[in-house]
Amino acid sequence: xxxxxxxxxxxxxxxxxxxxxxxxxxxxxxxxxxxxxxxxxxxxxxxxxxxxxxxxxxxxxxxxxxxxxxxxxxxxxxxxxxxxx
Amino acid sequence: xxxxxxxxxxxxxxxxxxxxxxxxxxxxxxxxxxxxxxxxxxxxxxxxxxxxxxxxxxxxxxxxxxxxxxxxxxxxxxxxxxxxxxxxxxxxxxxxxxxxxxxxxxxxxxxxxxxxxxxxxxxxxxxxxxxxxxxxxxxxxxxxxxxxxxxxxxx
Numbered sequence: 001x002x003x004x005x006x007x008x009x010x011x012x013x014x015x016x017x018x019x020x021x022x023x024x025x026x027x028x029x030x031x032x033x034x035x036x037x038x039x040x041x042x043x044x045x046x047x048x049x050x051x052x053x054x055x056x057x058x059x060x061x062x063x064x065x066x067x068x069x070x071x072x073x074x075x076x077x078x079x080x081x082x083x084x085x
Numbered sequence: 086x087x088x089x090x091x092x093x094x095x096x097x098x099x100x101x102x103x104x105x106x107x108x109x110x111x112x113x114x115x116x117x118x119x120x121x122x123x124x125x126x127x128x129x130x131x132x133x134x135x136x137x138x139x140x141x142x143x144x145x146x147x148x149x150x151x152x153x154x155x156x157x158x159x160x161x162x163x164x165x166x167x168x169x170x171x172x173x174x175x176x177x178x179x180x181x182x183x184x185x186x187x188x189x190x191x192x193x194x195x196x197x198x199x200x201x202x203x204x205x206x207x208x209x210x211x212x213x214x215x216x217x218x219x220x221x222x223x224x225x226x227x228x229x230x231x232x233x234x235x236x237x238x239x240x
Contacts, residue, residue, distance in 0.1 A: 009135055009207035010218045061140035063203065077137060077205075081221030084134065084165060084206025085118050085177055085197060 001026075003070070005038075007048070008079035011055060014048035024070075031057045031066045034076065049078075056081055086161070087145040089136065091168040093175055103160045103180050110159045112186040114193040116179045122172035124219070127212045134167040134176065137205035141165070148199040152181070155195070156188040163196060165206065195232055202229040 001024045007015050028037045035052050038045045049055060057064050058077040070076060096117055104110055120132045145163055152161055162180040170176065179196045183189040208219040 006137070008137055008205065009209070058137070058140055058205070061137075061143050063144075077140070079137070079205065080207060080218065082202065082205055083208045083219045083221050084136070084204045085201040085225075 003073055004075045006075065006077040008077065010080055011048050011078050014044060016044050029069060029071065031059070031064060031068050031070060031076070034070060035066070035078075054081065055079070087142065087149050087163045087165075089138075089141050089145065089165050089167065091166060093166070094164050094178055096175070096178060099162060099164065099178060100180055103162055103182055107159065107182075109184065110182045111184045112189040113180065113182045114186070114189040115181075116177075116193050116197055117175055118177040118197075120170050120172045120174050120176060124210050124212065124217070127214070129172055129210045129212055131169055131171055131211040132176075133169045133209045133211070133216075134165075135207045135209065136165075136167045140205050141167075144204045145200065148196060148203060151199070152192045152196050156181075156183065156192040158183050158188065158192055161192065161196065163200065165200070165204065167206065198225070198228040198232060201225045 002021060003024055004019060004021050006019045007017060012018050028034050035049050039049050056079050057066065059068060059070060059073045060075050096115065100113060100115055104113060122129050145165065149161055149163055152158065158181055160182040164178040166176055179193050181189045181192040202225055209216050210219060
């Protein structure tokens with residue numbers, strides 16, 4: 001499955017990229033699975049997702065929890081808790 | 086109505102546009118968020134707002150719709166800026182208009198509380214020791230949660 005990944009704020013700085021398109025293996029089914037898969041890709045991902053529980057996720061531009069399925073996802077974004085306003 | 090933009094806004098002109106040609110409005114509330122010149126006791130020279138183009142607009146639309154379904158508003162406006170800003174500059178404007186003040190006050194607060202916890206914006210402050218991402222505040226989460234309690238007199 002091909003999916004677009006986006007990174008914002010310090011997640012972007014730590015991974016060293018704002019976006020990328022990846023081919024996901026079939027056993028990556030949830031946001032949690034994806035975070036685990038990303039962490040195994042290199043030290044920059046491991047650093048970015050070190051505190052995985054504080055990273056927020058949006059699937060196709062809607063906030064989701066880490067146990068959400070990504071089966072139909074086209075765009076998945078990872079970012080710190082938001083600080084606008 | 087919502088707007089996400091890099092450029093500054095004129096608070097007075099925006100409020101005038103909301104009320105232009107209308108006589109059914111009895112109360113207009115506005116909130117403006119601005120860049121502070123200090124953070125944790127250290128001076129700030131600049132702040133940069135990063136956002137998630139596309140989702141930002143969607144999320145603000147969602148929040149605006151929620152406010153309009155919850156209170157009888159004649160009009161509502163949310164403008165949020167992104168990009169680099171200097172201390173004293175405007176960041177965000179919320180304007181709510183209603184027949185009576187209570188709905189306008191509450192809806193403005195609701196919009197700001199939800200925006201703070203849901204709209205995908207991130208602040209980075211430039212200080213003497215370089216750039217620092219602003220941490221989210223637990224008190225902001227608590228502020229949003231209070232609107233999720235069972236309906237009260239407000240509705």
